[in-house]
Amino acid sequence: MIDIFDTLKGKPGDPDYEKKGVIVQGITGAYGSLHAKQMIAYGTNVVAGVTPGKGGQKFEDKVPVYNTMKEAVDATNAKISIIYVPAKFFLSAAKDALESGIKLLVAIPEHVPIRDTMEALDLANQKGAVIIGPNTPGIMIPEIIKVGIMPPMPFKAGKIAVLSKSGTLLYEISDALTNSGFGQSITIGIGGDPVNGTRLIDAFDMVKNISDLEGLVIVGEIGGDSEEILAQRIIDSGFNKPTVAYIAGRAAPKEKRMGHAGAIVMGTYGSAESKVSMFNKANIPVAKRPAEVPVLLAGKMDKSD
Amino acid sequence: MQLLEFQAKELFREYGINLLNSISSTNIEEGRKHAKELGYPFVIKIQVPVGGRGKAGGIQKCQNDDEFEIKYPQVMDLTIKGERARAILLEKMADIKKELYLSIFLNRSKRCYTIIASAEGGVEIESVKNQIIKEIGLGEVSDDLAREVAKEMELDGNTAEQFVDTLKKLSNLTIEKEAELVEINPLAIMQDDTIMALDGKFVTDDNSNFRHPELEKYQEKTAIEEQAEKSGFSLVELDGDIAVVGNGAGLVMSTLDMLSDNGGKPACFLDVGGGATTESVYEALTLISKLDRVKGILVNLYGGIVKTTVVAEAFLKAYENNLIDLPVFSRLKGTESEKAKEMLEGSRTNIFDSVEEAINAAVMGVKK
Numbered sequence: 190m191i192d193i194f195d196t197l198k199g200k201p202g203d204p205d206y207e208k209k210g211v212i213v214q215g216i217t218g219a220y221g222s223l224h225a226k227q228m229i230a231y232g233t234n235v236v237a238g239v240t241p242g243k244g245g246q247k248f249e250d251k252v253p254v255y256n257t258m259k260e261a262v263d264a265t266n267a268k269i270s271i272i273y274v275p276a277k278f279f280l281s282a283a284k285d286a287l288e289s290g291i292k293l294l295v296a297i298p299e300h301v302p303i304r305d306t307m308e309a310l311d312l313a314n315q316k317g318a319v320i321i322g323p324n325t326p327g328i329m330i331p332e333i334i335k336v337g338i339m340p341p342m343p344f345k346a347g348k349i350a351v352l353s354k355s356g357t358l359l360y361e362i363s364d365a366l367t368n369s370g371f372g373q374s375i376t377i378g379i380g381g382d383p384v385n386g387t388r389l390i391d392a393f394d395m396v397k398n399i400s401d402l403e404g405l406v407i408v409g410e411i412g413g414d415s416e417e418i419l420a421q422r423i424i425d426s427g428f429n430k431p432t433v434a435y436i437a438g439r440a441a442p443k444e445k446r447m448g449h450a451g452a453i454v455m456g457t458y459g460s461a462e463s464k465v466s467m468f469n470k471a472n473i474p475v476a477k478r479p480a481e482v483p484v485l486l487a488g489k490m491d492k493s494d
Numbered sequence: 495m496q497l498l499e500f501q502a503k504e505l506f507r508e509y510g511i512n513l514l515n516s517i518s519s520t521n522i523e524e525g526r527k528h529a530k531e532l533g534y535p536f537v538i539k540i541q542v543p544v545g546g547r548g549k550a551g552g553i554q555k556c557q558n559d560d561e562f563e564i565k566y567p568q569v570m571d572l573t574i575k576g577e578r579a580r581a582i583l584l585e586k587m588a589d590i591k592k593e594l595y596l597s598i599f600l601n602r603s604k605r606c607y608t609i610i611a612s613a614e615g616g617v618e619i620e621s622v623k624n625q626i627i628k629e630i631g632l633g634e635v636s637d638d639l640a641r642e643v644a645k646e647m648e649l650d651g652n653t654a655e656q657f658v659d660t661l662k663k664l665s666n667l668t669i670e671k672e673a674e675l676v677e678i679n680p681l682a683i684m685q686d687d688t689i690m691a692l693d694g695k696f697v698t699d700d701n702s703n704f705r706h707p708e709l710e711k712y713q714e715k716t717a718i719e720e721q722a723e724k725s726g727f728s729l730v731e732l733d734g735d736i737a738v739v740g741n742g743a744g745l746v747m748s749t750l751d752m753l754s755d756n757g758g759k760p761a762c763f764l765d766v767g768g769g770a771t772t773e774s775v776y777e778a779l780t781l782i783s784k785l786d787r788v789k790g791i792l793v794n795l796y797g798g799i800v801k802t803t804v805v806a807e808a809f810l811k812a813y814e815n816n817l818i819d820l821p822v823f824s825r826l827k828g829t830e831s832e833k834a835k836e837m838l839e840g841s842r843t844n845i846f847d848s849v850e851e852a853i854n855a856a857v858m859g860v861k862k
Contacts, residue, residue, distance in 0.1 A: 210820075211537060232669055276562075276701065279703060283720075284552070300701045301701060302672060302699055302702035302705070303600060303674065303699045303701065303702070304672055304699045306631065306703065307605060307606070307632060308632070310605060311632075311834035315743045342826070353744075354744065355742060355743060355744020355745065355747075356742050356744065357741055357742025357744055358742065358744035358748060359744075359828075360796055361745060361748075361796050364796075381744070382701075382745055383600060383602050383674065383699075384600070384605050385605075386603060388603065388605075388718070408744070410744050410747060411744075413602040413603065413604075413702075414603055415602070415603055418603050435748075436746040437747040437751065438743045438747040438751065439754070439798045440747075440750045440753070440754035440755075440760070441730075441747055441749045441750065441763070442732065443573075443575070444496065444543070444544055444732070445730050446575070446700070446728075446730075447728075447730060447743055447746075447747050447763060448728035448730075448742075448743025448744075448746060448747070448763065448765040449743040449744070450699075450700065450701055451602070452747065454745055455544070455675075456618065456619065456620055457620060474567070477751075477755065478748075478752055478849075479851070480848070481849070482501070482851075488551075
């Protein structure tokens with residue numbers, strides 16, 4: 190398993206410290222080019238783009254475009270890539286990346302078939318790589334690197350880790366945190382699909398040992414049982430940093446998919462009650478509204494002082 | 495999507511899984527014909543995409559014409575968990591020795607397919623005892639594994655062989671049709687020791703629909719849902735009177751929760767997708783204008799990069815074109831919100847700084 194901070198940021202003294210190279214797959218498409226520009230504007234070091242058949246071009250007169258990931262990785266030695274291709278081309282783009290040595294793959298597309306995600310995951314496991322997503326806003330270390338589609342305003346560098354299934358709720362809650370003086374050390378979008386390349390527990394394992402971490406915020410939603418499993422992991426691991434959760438979908442009807450492919454309650458499986466009760470068991474308060482998250486977090490911090 | 499029982503059984507039949515004779519109908523005239531073909535006794539089963547049909551009276555035994563004339567319309571008129579009957583299935587009565595449980599489902603936390611089997615079926619999965627659970631990767635089931643499951647269920651002889659055969663067929667079906675869940679409950683051992691699927695549940699991975707044109711005929715969408723899908727929106731119709739619109743599934747769910755907490759009743763969940771433009775918001779208002787029960791519209795947009803003035807334009811255009819005459823309660827996060835407020839002054843759209851204020855105003859507003 191990769192070390193997420195090493196991969197995204199590196200260590201002081203590394204020649205590419207805080208300038209890790211990122212390859213953008215689908216860089217010439219409308220969506221890919223929009224967000225490649227936004228990532229560059231944020232300070233992310235976009236070193237190459239890949240679009241089959243468009244090799245040889247320069248994106249924004251600067252970033253070389255290649256036909257394949259192999260060429261792009263050979264030329265740049267980048268370990269991070271982000272995929273903006275349409276869902277039906279996700280699997281081939283992911284294979285291309287993983288087989289070329291990419292270790293952190295951020296999968297933006299929504300509507301990727303589950304079987305394709307599972308196949309990509311199998312390959313990632315064989316290669317010791319990590320997939321974030323699909324159907325994720327991406328991952329970022331605020332003010333250092335953004336590999337995703339998040340707007341920059343809600344985020345500020347700090348010491349709170351935010352893990353979220355939802356994109357806009359990640360923005361909303363990070364915004365509320367920032368406004369209350371809680372910057373973020375890292376934010377990870379898990380994605381709203383039934384099968385996630387990085388599950389909530391995997392994301393927790395990535396961040397739990399950050400030495401100066403001051404708090405953890407978990408933004409879950411109905412569907413599946415990854416929140417419950419995370420709550421259990423938190424209990425078992427003795428993790429004692431102030432932690433607050435938010436769960437969306439309490440008022441959603443059962444057996445209806447609420448926008449995200451993964452947001453569906455089947456019987457009692459995936460219900461908000463089940464998640465809230467497990468968080469309660471783990472002594473993690475669950476906010477009723479996004480705006481309540483920083484309030485509860487501040488409360489937790491007072492108690493732990 | 496979740497298929498209806500008779501649709502799941504069509505797929506079972508295609509894959510050679512044993513079934514009782516059954517015929518589906520959508521009105522009593524058709525039903526009468528099928529009753530003659532099938533012969534009494536049979537069971538009348540409501541076709542709805544939710545569980546709990548038996549408890550709700552949606553499954554009735556039928557012995558003769560007189561019973562048929564009473565029970566068919568009764569079952570047809572039921573509403574179960576908000577779902578009206580899509581069809582009625584008439585199925586021959588079964589002479590059952592024992593009820594088993596068998597399913598293959600996508601195990602989300604383990605990220606693999608998983609078999610659940612039990613020798614004690616016929617009840618809802620939460621109550622199924624002595625579950626045998628096998629993780630099977632991408633869904634493939636070998637002969638050896640299928641035999642192992644049969645053995646653990648204490649099946650033997652011909653019954654075991656038939657079970658193995660059924661499990662392997664179910665695995666093929668799961669893989670080839672890219673199901674999220676295929677369940678046979680009960681899988682019955684009949685008096686003559688044959689094995690039959692008495693019920694069927696089948697949930698597809700909708701994201702794989704493009705690879706399965708053969709399943710398209712099972713898609714059941716209202717005109718408005720179809721239009722939403724064309725626009726790239728997610729829409730779930732609900733039975734309240736305040737339409738809830740936002741960008742991002744999580745944010746719209748969250749708005750729904752807060753609205754309900756404050757005594758409001760959502761009329762729909764409408765996610766216009768990550769971004770928001772004049773066009774997408776106008777399109778959302780067009781969809782909502784077609785829902786009769788709506789008395790007010792609650793809009794919650796977190797527009798990181800979006801200019802709120804762009805969204806305000808959509809509201810103005812919707813009033814100008816007489817698309818809607820409903821009050822709109824809107825929280826727009828993004829740039830130029832002061833200007834957006836000015837633009838909307840005097841219109842029926844109210845802009846609020848926080849979602850809480852917008853919700854309170856919406857709840858009060860629809861009461862008037």
